[in-house]
Amino acid sequence: MTERPRSAAERRRLTRRLRHLRTDAGLTQADVANQLDWSQSKVNRIELGESAITRTDLLALLPLYHVDDPETVAELLEMAKKARQQNFGEYRSIFAKEFLHFLEFEGLANHIKHYESNVVPGPLQTKEYARATLRAVRMVDLLPARDRREVEAVIERKVRVRMERKQLLLQESDAVKAEFILNEGILRRAVGAESGQPEIMTGQLRHLAELAEMPNVDIRVLPSSTGAHPGLRGSFVVLELPEPYGDSLLYIENTAGDLSTRDQPDKVDEFVKIFDYLRARAVTLADLDLPLIRSAD
Template identity: 40%
Template structure:
């Protein structure tokens, strides 16, 4: 019986198990591919999660790895069948494969820890803030329709905040993320007001690293750490960049420690409203015309 039926979780768990089966037998990917008359790239794609595995190919791999216990084989086949479903597949025309993979993991996480140095995290964005950011990031050739589709995906992603069993979420942001004015007049003020409302949720903790904290490890770039409800699943770290990476094991542990270091520098959850009110007041003053000598 599969405990967690999320497709991305099952795909990740299955590929890790297949890799471990191969390594425990001291076989290289090239060795296995040659014995099964596959291309090496096919096995690499399966082990990295870039493609799902057909049941017939899974049976061939398990036989090669001498995994023969019927109950275990049936469980792995069920995992493969679940993994073939794509929960975010309707957006594959506008979202990158790396982001689609991350969204599947995010929706099944029990805890999300995220740091953003320059932007409000996507889970917390207002629709108008998100639209402005998507437009700023889009090439001139991207159509209005595609921009709205990306926006729709982002808004759907936020549904996990209000579901019956929401994950515990810790969002750290550098002060630069909340000071930079995005969009037309009023957009940023409404975004900051939304952060105050969201911070009232018991499972959501929003903290700001003020400028006076000085240099800190998060200045290297944004990242998210996902924990999963099943102890069999390792933490997963997602590095946001044009060449997005997903890390686990010891590599992920480095980012967990980095998150705690940044968290120690951030304002506590209880002080968020004060920080937001200060920023909103600063924005109001910045928008007032400067008095002239004749006024």
């Protein structure tokens, strides 16, 4: 049986330990900030658990706290790794169980392989794009006024989750390696045009170009000229997980429902092969001859 992450508990344990270690070393938050050339607010966020500490930052703190025992250092590094997993338990009322299961492990992945056939992947979306696509799917503008407020509140919570997931890509250290393959039609769909806001898609394309410059992020596009391909089965994500969480996790979302599995290695391997097949036929954003992308540069 593989271990499941317990990020919220681990983060509380870690922040408590760090506060005790700092006070035992006779240091204030201001002392730590000054010695490491950090802002005091950064130290405070770490100790409150509002900001998950990276491996690099933890290794910078421990010498200040006179922690050099290898076993203690290893224990704290493991706690930090678990604590970096996002806690999405509060969203049980708005997400399917299988998606929440996927979110539990996404933050622990060493490597993410994501193929998307319909929309820009959630972690790559701008707030405006996320909100526009969610509103379109829920047909918000066609809802009676009495129902609209509740649906829009749910949409805002889902937008917030997508922005939280993006933080996995933006970490300064211990950044996950993330590969995305997008169907070309995604970039040709002028999201926002339906509401008279064409700037939404322009902003989204600009954001994709910025994320593609990150060393840990690879964004590619599968041209329509590829013809029929195995990605026609639908979108999927493969997460490569470190020990002690077991093997890779496969997540599939389609009209038939969500599926996530770590217990079918043959199935996972099948989709890894599909991803490799699609990647070999995909091009970079810069290689794609798309006017909207050129206008976003």
